[in-house]
Amino acid sequence: MSSRPASDPVTTAAPGARRWSLQSLGIAGFAVVMAVLPLLPIPEFWVTQLNYIGLYATVVLGLVLLTGVGGLTSFGQAAFVGIGAYTSAYLTTAWGVSPWLTLLVGLALTALGALVLGWITLRMSGHYLPLATIAWCLALNYTMANMEWLGKYDGLLGIPSLQLFGWDLAPGRRLYYLIWGVALLGAIGVVNLLDSRPGRAIRALKGATTMAEAMGVSTYRYKVIIFLIAALYAGVSGWLFAHFQRTVNPSPFGIKWGIEYLFMAVVGGVGSVWGAFSGAAVVKLVEDQLQVLLPRLIGTSGNYEIIVFGIVLVLMLKYAPQGLWPSFARWLPREPRRRDWADAAPLPERPKPRPGEPLLEVRSVRKQFGGLVAVNDVSFEVRAGEIVGLIGPNGAGKTTTFNLISGVLSLSGGEVWLYGQRVDGLPSREIARRGMSRTFQHVRMVPEMSVLENVALGGYLRSSAGCARAMLRLDRDEERRLFKEAERQLQRIGMAAQMHELAGNLPLGQQRLMEIARALATDPTLLLLDEPAAGLRHQEKQALASVLRQLRAEGMSLLLVEHDMDFVMNLTERIVVMEFGNKLLEGTPAEVQASPLVRAAYLGTEH
Numbered sequence: 001m002s003s004r005p006a007s008d009p010v011t012t013a014a015p016g017a018r019r020w021s022l023q024s025l026g027i028a029g030f031a032v033v034m035a036v037l038p039l040l041p042i043p044e045f046w047v048t049q050l051n052y053i054g055l056y057a058t059v060v061l062g063l064v065l066l067t068g069v070g071g072l073t074s075f076g077q078a079a080f081v082g083i084g085a086y087t088s089a090y091l092t093t094a095w096g097v098s099p100w101l102t103l104l105v106g107l108a109l110t111a112l113g114a115l116v117l118g119w120i121t122l123r124m125s126g127h128y129l130p131l132a133t134i135a136w137c138l139a140l141n142y143t144m145a146n147m148e149w150l151g152k153y154d155g156l157l158g159i160p161s162l163q164l165f166g167w168d169l170a171p172g173r174r175l176y177y178l179i180w181g182v183a184l185l186g187a188i189g190v191v192n193l194l195d196s197r198p199g200r201a202i203r204a205l206k207g208a209t210t211m212a213e214a215m216g217v218s219t220y221r222y223k224v225i226i227f228l229i230a231a232l233y234a235g236v237s238g239w240l241f242a243h244f245q246r247t248v249n250p251s252p253f254g255i256k257w258g259i260e261y262l263f264m265a266v267v268g269g270v271g272s273v274w275g276a277f278s279g280a281a282v283v284k285l286v287e288d289q290l291q292v293l294l295p296r297l298i299g300t301s302g303n304y305e306i307i308v309f310g311i312v313l314v315l316m317l318k319y320a321p322q323g324l325w326p327s328f329a330r331w332l333p334r335e336p337r338r339r340d341w342a343d344a345a346p347l348p349e350r351p352k353p354r355p356g357e358p359l360l361e362v363r364s365v366r367k368q369f370g371g372l373v374a375v376n377d378v379s380f381e382v383r384a385g386e387i388v389g390l391i392g393p394n395g396a397g398k399t400t401t402f403n404l405i406s407g408v409l410s411l412s413g414g415e416v417w418l419y420g421q422r423v424d425g426l427p428s429r430e431i432a433r434r435g436m437s438r439t440f441q442h443v444r445m446v447p448e449m450s451v452l453e454n455v456a457l458g459g460y461l462r463s464s465a466g467c468a469r470a471m472l473r474l475d476r477d478e479e480r481r482l483f484k485e486a487e488r489q490l491q492r493i494g495m496a497a498q499m500h501e502l503a504g505n506l507p508l509g510q511q512r513l514m515e516i517a518r519a520l521a522t523d524p525t526l527l528l529l530d531e532p533a534a535g536l537r538h539q540e541k542q543a544l545a546s547v548l549r550q551l552r553a554e555g556m557s558l559l560l561v562e563h564d565m566d567f568v569m570n571l572t573e574r575i576v577v578m579e580f581g582n583k584l585l586e587g588t589p590a591e592v593q594a595s596p597l598v599r600a601a602y603l604g605t606e607h
């Protein structure tokens with residue numbers, strides 16, 4: 001029941017042969033246990049505890065998505081809980097509005113707050129977001145505590161209980177079902193989301209944004225989306241909190257609680273959905289015990305549990321940074337992904353240019369890094385159905401030229417045209433949309449995703465499922481099409497047997513091949529390969545060369561940077577040679593081999 005599909009073993013069971021996956025069984029089992037608990041004669045105190053755990057877990061689920069998976073740290077989730085709680089508290093007590101309507105209003109206000117905050121801060125990198133969320137949490141808390149109409153520090157009293165189908169949910173044992181229903185649905189939503197087209201894009205946010213952008217993903221958009229989802233989870237929790245406690249005051253929505261939610265996420269396992277529940281449970285239960293024990297031991301009253309939590313946090317970050325749940329989940333059986341895509345329809349393909357048509361025109365491109373001219377007015381073109389090599393000694397500017405062409409770097413001068421359209425100045429995702437795909441000199445991937453999932457990310461622009469569809473599991477047809485395409489491309493480069501391996505566990509040569517399969521899954525007209533043969537054995541290089549020839553025969557064009565001269569000479573029609581950022585020569589492999597200029601450049605002698 002590991003939340004993030006850490007690896008992706010694939011069984012070849014016939015479609016429909018096994019309806020219940022281990023994960024679904026785990027969720028169903030958990031739901032049954034939670035449903036039965038309040039029916040047992042457990043004391044009211046424990047029902048209350050469980051209600052708090054469900055409320056906290058809902059907030060922490062948002063943090064799992066935002067911080068654990070997306071890599072964006074927020075100390076301000078308590079403020080979003082506060083918006084949900086205060087909106088309902090105020091509107092129900094002052095205006096008599098139905099709590100079900102106030103839920104919608106609260107979520108709308110939460111979304112507005114998240115969008116404004118996210119829009120301002122998510123483009124910034126580094127510590128701006130955590131700092132902004134701290135500022136936001138403090139500011140909102142201060143506002144709540146100083147507004148006359150919100151009851152200042154005393155807050156608002158007399159919040160009505162929730163009514164559902166004529167049932168009064170005032171008793172804790174009844175509201176329990178709503179709280180835990182929301183928490184479980186929230187967990188299922190996150191599990192579904194992570195195992196989907198948008199989920200793979202979200203999983204790339206933490207360490208592979210350049211790659212994700214090159215696959216057509218707007219990483220900024222996904223950052224805003226997960227920030228929004230996390231805020232909405234917090235907002236719902238706040239709404240339930242208000243109608244559970246029947247009173248609100250500013251203290252549970254301050255920065256202390258913002259930190260505590262993050263603490264729960266770290267303790268449970270910040271990248272793991274089920275860690276949200278274990279983290280919330282452990283922190284809540286231990287905190288209660290410490291609040292009783294510590295003042296007795298020390299002899300004076302005070303919030304000493306915070307000191308213990310601080311120490312535990314430091315120890316955990318040092319010795320068990322993955323948190324409780326992942327340490328436990330290691331012992332659970334690994335769930336195989338069912339290979340149910342055999343009969344899926346193929347993904348749409350883009351029309352291919354006719355052989356010989358001009359495809360890529362690089363006109364006097366230039367890149368300066370401060371005083372260093374890494375690429376100096378270089379021009380060349382690639383025609384449809386051609387393989388062109390870009391070679392040169394180390395530091396000649398080949399990778400920089402690739403980055404300029406594919407939009408990863410901005411140009412200092414010159415123009416890049418792709419199939420009659422000027423593309424310089426466009427972000428790499430827009431260039432990918434126009435039919436250019438690439439691999440990277442240093443492999444860029446999501447190591448904790450399977451090979452199959454990494455390659456399926458290449459099909460991002462050929463599919464459309466968004467977060468809502470993914471969370472509701474309405475994207476399965478499209479997912480099957482994506483996996484079918486991913487498997488096809490892996491078969492093509494001879495890696496079908498490794499599709500269920502974790503990408504991070506592959507040797508470097510195979511990771512490079514996986515990148516080629518991912519680039520092919522974008523259905524490119526022009527493929528840019530940066531040192532594709534590096535790390536491959538002789539036979540693997542020969543197999544790769546025959547795949548690339550096959551691609552050319554299918555009408556694809558290739559531009560490749562490669563240091564293996566045999567590989568380049570036997571594969572390419574034309575070669576562009578660079579040295580010190582300049583274009584030294586352009587010609588057929590025979591011309592390049594015969595050139596004394598090229599020999600001198602490689603030997604480092606004067607010419």
Ligand SMILES: Nc1ncnc2c1ncn2[C@@H]1O[C@H](COP(=O)(O)OP(=O)(O)OP(=O)(O)O)[C@@H](O)[C@H]1O
Pocket residue numbers: 369372374392393394395396397398399400401441
């Ligand atoms: N982001 C950067 N900032 C500053 N200088 C850079 C940057 N990227 C590359 N350079 C410099 O630009 C020059 C060209 O580098 P580039 O990586 O494009 O060469 P290359 O031909 O791909 O070399 P190699 O074959 O070793 O990969 C080098 O001198 C490099 O140090």
